[in-house]
Amino acid sequence: xxxxxxxRKAVFPVAGMGTRFLPATKAVPKEMLPVVDKPVIQYAxxxxxxxxxxxxxxxxxxxxxxxxxxxxHAYELESLLHEREKTKExxxxxxxxxxTGSVSFTRQQKPLGLGHAAxxxxxxxxxxxxxxxxxxxxxxxxxxxxxQMIAAYEKSGGGxxxxxxxxxxxxxxxxxxIDPGKRSGNITEVKAVVEKPDPAKAPSTLCIIGRYILQPExxxxxxxxxxxxxxxxxxxxxxxxxxxxxxxxxxxxDCARYDCGDKVGFLHANIxxxxxxxxxxxxxxxxxxxxxx
Numbered sequence: 505x506x507x508x509x510x511x512r513k514a515v516f517p518v519a520g521m522g523t524r525f526l527p528a529t530k531a532v533p534k535e536m537l538p539v540v541d542k543p544v545i546q547y548a549x550x551x552x553x554x555x556x557x558x559x560x561x562x563x564x565x566x567x568x569x570x571x572x573x574x575x576x577h578a579y580e581l582e583s584l585l586h587e588r589e590k591t592k593e594x595x596x597x598x599x600x601x602x603x604t605g606s607v608s609f610t611r612q613q614k615p616l617g618l619g620h621a622a623x624x625x626x627x628x629x630x631x632x633x634x635x636x637x638x639x640x641x642x643x644x645x646x647x648x649x650x651x652q653m654i655a656a657y658e659k660s661g662g663g664x665x666x667x668x669x670x671x672x673x674x675x676x677x678x679x680x681x682i683d684p685g686k687r688s689g690n691i692t693e694v695k696a697v698v699e700k701p702d703p704a705k706a707p708s709t710l711c712i713i714g715r716y717i718l719q720p721e722x723x724x725x726x727x728x729x730x731x732x733x734x735x736x737x738x739x740x741x742x743x744x745x746x747x748x749x750x751x752x753x754x755x756x757x758d759c760a761r762y763d764c765g766d767k768v769g770f771l772h773a774n775i776x777x778x779x780x781x782x783x784x785x786x787x788x789x790x791x792x793x794x795x796x797x
Contacts, residue, residue, distance in 0.1 A: 508661065508662040509632055509633050509662070510556075511556075511557070511633050511634065511654055512557065512559055512632065513557065513558070513559040513561060513628075513630075513632065513634040514552040514559070514560055514561065514636070515562075515563060515622060515625045515634055515635070516560065516562045516636075516637055516639060517563045517612070517618060517621035517622065517636070518533065518535045518545060518564055518639060519564055519568065519611075519615065519621060520534065520615070521565075525537065525767070531567075532570070534765070535639050536570055536571065536574065539770075539777050540777050540784065542600070544639045544642060544764050545571060545574070545639045546600050547639070547643075547644075548637045548638075548642075549575070549600070549602065551650050552637060552650055553602065554647065554650070554651055555635070555647075555648060555650035555651040555653075555654050558606060560606055560607045561608045561609075561625045561629065562607070562608070563611075563612050563622075563625055564611055565611060565612055565613075572609055577601070581597070582594060582598070585597070610624055610627075612624045616729075617732075617734070617737040617738055618739045619732075619736070619737035619740075619742050622636055622718070622726065623726035623727070626720075626723045629723075630720070631720045632720060633717060633718065633719050634718055634720070635650055635654075636715070636716040636718060637714065638714030638715070640714060640765035641715070641761055641763065641765075642761070642762040643715065643757070643760070644760045644761075644762070644776070644780075645757065645758055645759030649715050649759045652757045653715060653717055654717065656690075656755040657717050660751050660753045661751045662719075662750065663719065663751030663752050663753070664694075664717065664718055664719060664722075664751070664753070665717040665753055666682075666715070666717075666754050667712070667713050667715035667754070667757055668682060668692070668711060668712055668755065669711055669713050669756065670710055670711070671710075671711045673703045673709050675703075675711070676701060676703050676711060677700050677701065677703055678700065679700065679712055679713070680699045680712040680740035681699075681700075681706045681708060681710065681711055682694050682696075682697055682708055682711070682712065683696035683698070683708060684710055690755055690758075691753050692710065692753060692754045692755075693752070694752040696744065697743060699733045699738050699740040700733045710756075713761060716739070718743070719750065721749065722746060725741075725742040760776065762776065
């Protein structure tokens, strides 16, 4: 039996301009907008750490250096918190930091799509399987989405794993859609994928969301720089070409998903996370009742 290579590296595409949140994102990257008291990107990194990821690769763009600063020590602030015995606040800073030497950054110099962003990380990923996490998709659950996906990856024999959710048919035009095969529990065989199909022609309503486990062979397909839907280099198109070369499955996790790339989804995330926090929920709940219309 072929040994399955462990997933040790994760790629975070964070080069987007965040135009939906202007003017807030004029000077602040959208990935740094907070859900309660942590930036969106930190939730994704913590999810990856919980899943056993050892190397964190950020694909950034202009104006994103604050993300690099966030995942570094802030010695003056840490010293101040220590002096003032603000242990809780200090620990909240230190707990979010990956181990020294485990973080890398590379630039996506042109906004050519998600497939292009993943391709930009090829030299840092090397010849091993890797995860891709889209921070806009905030996934909340225990265990986290990526940890559940890695369990499915090991159970199904490796290959490619994507996270998926059932969506209303009219929404399939916004997603990569799966042509499903055999199903076992929450794991579905993927026979084909179609990027943003017309709802009438979508092969199912099982849609890919922002978590992937990929094999390094995908870089050979992305090397072609072929443009797909929206004139962009689509990760879904490259994944489709790997079908038949090895295992390819979709996993429906039991995590709650919040679309933080959308204003309403972002507000939903803040409310949901706030209500799950015992330090915030008692004060938040009556306020929300007072606003109910």
